[in-house]
Amino acid sequence: MPLLPEEITSQSFRRQRWGGYDRGQVDAFLQCVQLDYAAAIHRIGAVAEDRSRSAASWDELARELAAIASDGHDAVRKARDDAEAEATAIRQRAEHAAAAMLEHAEQAAAATTHQAEQLRSAAQQYADNASKRLDDARQHAQQIExxxxxxxxTLRRDADDRRARLEAAERNLLDRLRETNGAINTLRSQTELADQLQALINDVQTGTITTGSAGPASEEPTATNGGVH
Structure with missing residues (x-):
């Protein structure tokens, strides 16, 4: 373990009988100090050499950095020039594309406007035709109505006339039915009277009725306006 400065300052040795220090301890201590300081000097030299190499390395690194910076500036300048050229080309292409799109949009707008005008005219014509057809339909409906x-x-009047004629015919038929019933009753009475007269004639012919006893039956029938009596 290397000696520390405070260890060198605080180092103590055993004293000999004659008042001096122990030679062996002093020599051992000095040997340790020699070794430590030799190692320190070696380390200092190594550090100095490292610093020298580091300085050379730093110089080389600085030159490389300068070259890189120069190359970087050139590359940046070239990249900037290329970017500006590309931006100019892109701007020109964009302007051309925008002009073409604007022209196409104007043409499309003109075509759309023309088509819209045609559609509006067709719609107006269709509306006019529809209005005319509606008026014609209303007139036709009014005529039909x-x-x-x-x-x-007319049908109501015809129905009223027919009902009146039917009622008159019904009354006439009823009158005729009543007349027919009267004639039938009269004919029935005449038929009964004729049957009685025929029976009387038959009795006279067979001699079942004597003269003077016939009474009213011996009277000859007389014809009247209502029939035979």
């Missing part, structure tokens, strides 16, 4: 109303009135 008027015709239907007139037809309904």
């Amino acid at each position: 008027d015709h239907a109303r007139h037809r309904a009135d």
